[in-house]
Amino acid sequence: xxxxxxxxSPIEKLEQKYEKLIKESHRLSTINRAESDAKYSEAQAIMxxxxxxxx
Numbered sequence: 001x002x003x004x005x006x007x008x009s010p011i012e013k014l015e016q017k018y019e020k021l022i023k024e025s026h027r028l029s030t031i032n033r034a035e036s037d038a039k040y041s042e043a044q045a046i047m048x049x050x051x052x053x054x055x
Contacts, residue, residue: 011053018046
């Protein structure tokens, strides 16, 4: 409750976006493999950004 107005760090925002893309990729994997691969590629790009920020 006390963290209600705490702003997220850029890394936390990217991690949240990464999780969303991975879930979407998994959902699409049974429907459309090409779209699933595209979402996974986006997620990997975000993970690379996260790794750069952590260094």
